[in-house]
Amino acid sequence: MKEETLDYEDFKSDLSSKYMGRSVYYFDSIDSTNTKAKKLASKGAKEGTVIISEEQTAGRGRLGRSWISPKHKGLWMSIILRPNIEPINAVKITQIVAAAIHKSINCLGIKSLIKWPNDIVLNDKKLCGILTEMNAELNTINYVVIGIGINVNLNEDEIPKDIRAIATSLKIESKDTVDRKALLCSILANFEIFYDEFLKNFNMETALKICRENSAILGKEIQVIKKDSCLCAKAIDITNDGRLLVEYKDGSKEYLISEEVSVRGLMGYI
Ligand code: ADP
Numbered sequence: 001m002k003e004e005t006l007d008y009e010d011f012k013s014d015l016s017s018k019y020m021g022r023s024v025y026y027f028d029s030i031d032s033t034n035t036k037a038k039k040l041a042s043k044g045a046k047e048g049t050v051i052i053s054e055e056q057t058a059g060r061g062r063l064g065r066s067w068i069s070p071k072h073k074g075l076w077m078s079i080i081l082r083p084n085i086e087p088i089n090a091v092k093i094t095q096i097v098a099a100a101i102h103k104s105i106n107c108l109g110i111k112s113l114i115k116w117p118n119d120i121v122l123n124d125k126k127l128c129g130i131l132t133e134m135n136a137e138l139n140t141i142n143y144v145v146i147g148i149g150i151n152v153n154l155n156e157d158e159i160p161k162d163i164r165a166i167a168t169s170l171k172i173e174s175k176d177t178v179d180r181k182a183l184l185c186s187i188l189a190n191f192e193i194f195y196d197e198f199l200k201n202f203n204m205e206t207a208l209k210i211c212r213e214n215s216a217i218l219g220k221e222i223q224v225i226k227k228d229s230c231l232c233a234k235a236i237d238i239t240n241d242g243r244l245l246v247e248y249k250d251g252s253k254e255y256l257i258s259e260e261v262s263v264r265g266l267m268g269y270i
Pocket of ligand 1: 065129168
């Protein structure tokens with residue numbers, strides 16, 4: 001059977017967005033879609049340009065971690081953005097992307113949760129990771145690249161043993177093959193709506209509501225892992241600007257910024 005592919009010609013008739021995903025660079029194989037996106041962005045690629053690959057041979061996560069991206073099994077893609085906002089506000093876009101992906105997965109009838117700041121999880125395992133990278137001057141953003149890795153149709157034996165306890169796919173959880181094209185189009189359309197809302201008046205209420213109501217960690221005891229420390233805390237709220245408010249055992253509170261920390265559950269990944 002010929003594998004379904006994700007070139008622009010394959011999905012354009014199903015796409016309802018205006019500019020998100022209207023310029024597409026498609027690859028059968030690539031090292032990392034984010035690396036490619038950054039190169040294209042520095043050469044002037046326009047907002048909404050999407051880089052998709054059927055596989056990544058050196059997919060990246062945060063803090064130098066790697067992202068497994070087997071061929072034809074997931075959505076491995078990056079989106080180039082050029083928001084006219086202060087660089088400090090770029091991290092908020094991660095929450096907007098997470099909300100859009102969550103909404104699209106929900107439409108498949110799969111009840112995932114959002115693990116602040118950058119993962120979508122199901123049954124305590126990671127379904128999707130988001131990697132936001134930025135190139136900016138002091139006050140202006142040159143570009144933002146949003147990397148999205150969604151485990152769509154991986155079978156259990158296609159997930160490496162060392163991450164099988166923390167990773168899953170839509171197919172494993174729903175016991176059904178998922179239409180990658182439809183999911184892709186839905187995510188691009190939902191994201192465009194939330195992103196436009198954000199740019200128009202800095203309003204990310206709809207996205208934040210989704211992130212709060214479907215949070216995997218709010219109200220729970222978590223571990224806050226920083227470069228040199230690991231502390232237990234309770235996740236209290238996601239603030240209007242997308243930070244995580246936590247309360248430590250001694251009663252002190254902190255607003256966490258996504259770049260600085262990793263969040264884990266007390267017993268494991270969540
Ligand atoms: P974190 O959860 O610490 O924020 P990242 O978002 O940076 O991690 O993602 C990288 C980590 O995710 C890797 O170290 C690995 O444990 C795990 N991982 C790698 N590939 C996948 C995948 N396809 N699905 C789920 N988890 C993965």
